[in-house]
Structures are given as C-alpha cells and as structure tokens.
Amino acid sequence: xxxxxxxxxxxxxxxxxxxxxxxxxxxxxxxxxxxxxxxxxxxxxxxxxxxxxxxxxxxxxxxxxxxxxxxxxxxxxxxxxxxxxxxxxxxxxxxxxxxxxxxxxxxxxxxxxxxxxxxxxxxxxxxxxxxxxxxxxxxxxxxxxxxxxxxxxxxxxxxxxxxxxxxxxxxxxxxxxxxxxxxxxxxxxxxxxxxxxxxxxxxxxxxxxxxxxxxxxxxxxxxxxxxxxxxxxx
Numbered sequence: 001x002x003x004x005x006x007x008x009x010x011x012x013x014x015x016x017x018x019x020x021x022x023x024x025x026x027x028x029x030x031x032x033x034x035x036x037x038x039x040x041x042x043x044x045x046x047x048x049x050x051x052x053x054x055x056x057x058x059x060x061x062x063x064x065x066x067x068x069x070x071x072x073x074x075x076x077x078x079x080x081x082x083x084x085x086x087x088x089x090x091x092x093x094x095x096x097x098x099x100x101x102x103x104x105x106x107x108x109x110x111x112x113x114x115x116x117x118x119x120x121x122x123x124x125x126x127x128x129x130x131x132x133x134x135x136x137x138x139x140x141x142x143x144x145x146x147x148x149x150x151x152x153x154x155x156x157x158x159x160x161x162x163x164x165x166x167x168x169x170x171x172x173x174x175x176x177x178x179x180x181x182x183x184x185x186x187x188x189x190x191x192x193x194x195x196x197x198x199x200x201x202x203x204x205x206x207x208x209x210x211x212x213x214x215x216x217x218x219x220x221x222x223x224x225x226x227x228x229x230x231x232x233x234x
Contacts (some may be wrong), residue, residue: 023060043139067156070137078104083115083190093219098130107145112191155218162206173209178231
C-alpha cells in the first residue's frame with residue numbers, strides 16, 4: 001500500500017484536491033488515472049480511502065469513499081536529542097525513529113554541541129516521508145531547536161531519563177522503563193552532556209541511565225532508546 005499525506009484533509013472532507021506538485025507526481029510519475037484508489041492520511045490518526053475523479057499534472061481530485069481512525073499508542077515518547085556534527089546522521093535518526101514509533105522530537109543545543117543550527121523544513125520532510133513509508137497515520141511533532149537550559153524550564157510528564165557517559169551511578173534504561181507510560185529521554189551531543197547539564201537534569205527529576213556497555217554515537221543512542229521504549233510496549 002502506498003500512503004499519501006496532507007494535513008488539510010479531515011474527517012468531514014467529502015472531496016479533496018491535491019496540491020500541484022503532488023498532483024503531478026500522482027498523474028505523471030505514478031500514472032494514476034480516474035477510478036484508481038488512493039490511501040491518504042492527515043497525520044492526525046485518520047486514514048482515508050479516495051477514488052480519483054480527475055487526474056492531470058495540474059490537479060488531482062479524489063472523492064472520499066471511506067475513512068478509519070487509527071488508535072493512538074498507550075504511551076508517548078519524546079526524545080530531546082542534540083543535533084549531530086554531521087547533519088545526515090541526525091536525519092537518519094529522524095527517519096528511523098519515525099519508523100519505530102516516536103511522538104515528539106526536540107533538538108537541544110548543549111554546552112558541547114558543535115552544531116547549533118538545524119533545517120526544520122528539511123527535517124519535517126524526512127518525518128513525513130518516513131511516516132508514509134511505515135504506513136503510520138501519525139506525524140511526529142518536531143519542536144524548534146532550544147537550549148538545554150531553556151528545555152529544562154518546561155513541565156514534564158511521565159518517566160524522565162537522561163542518557164550520559166559519565167562514570168557515575170547510572171541505571172539500565174531497559175530496566176527502568178514501564179509499559180503504557182509517557183517517556184521523555186535526553187540524548188546529548190558527540191561531546192556528551194556537561195556535568196552542569198547533568199546536574200540540572202537530576203534537579204528536575206531526570207533519572208541518569210546507560211544504554212549498554214559500549215559507547216554509542218548520538219544518533220545510535222537515540223535509536224536504541226527509541227527501540228527500547230517500543231519493545232517494552234509491545
């Protein structure tokens with residue numbers, strides 16, 4: 001099944017018109033024609049079945065013939081991950097985390113961060129593509145990049161964890177996770193969190209954790225954390 005995405009379609013829609021670029025892709029590249037059936041999601045849980053009534057490179061129209069709502073998971077996962085020095089590594093993380101199952105991503109700028117700027121529009125396109133590929137009906141939320149200190153000023157819910165490499169008392173993440181529980185996990189940059197940042201997180205009730213016996217890259221650590229939460233909730 002091929003899944004299409006548009007945030008503009010909703011449960012009350014009876015007909016829907018794709019934007020020009022998507023229309024061109026459907027009509028010219030995919031060679032879809034009148035009568036063909038498409039699956040569409042709005043990234044908010046709804047899956048629509050639409051029958052094409054007009055297929056040109058400038059305009060593709062569909063008539064909605066059915067709709068279903070995909071139930072949300074019993075938990076939410078929020079990963080706050082420092083941007084990596086190599087941008088493609090962060091993009092890889094976004095793609096794979098979306099496929100595994102993530103709800104919110106916040107790029108956090110830390111004391112040891114080498115990259116302090118991100119490309120949110122590109123990141124959103126990667127999230128969208130991964131959502132469609134994995135046939136999910138929920139688009140992960142990408143927050144604006146924020147400093148670690150400012151991030152700590154938020155109100156958090158559920159279980160809170162910070163994964164770091166300092167040789168201090170840390171618990172195994174997989175042994176701390178609880179099923180059907182909202183989770184927020186902090187993953188630092190290549191140079192790890194600073195001691196000051198770790199102390200600040202602990203003061204905000206984050207539990208220090210380890211992700212295993214080897215030292216992981218930022219993007220690998222984020223995927224390990226993401227998969228651990230998904231595994232516990234299977």
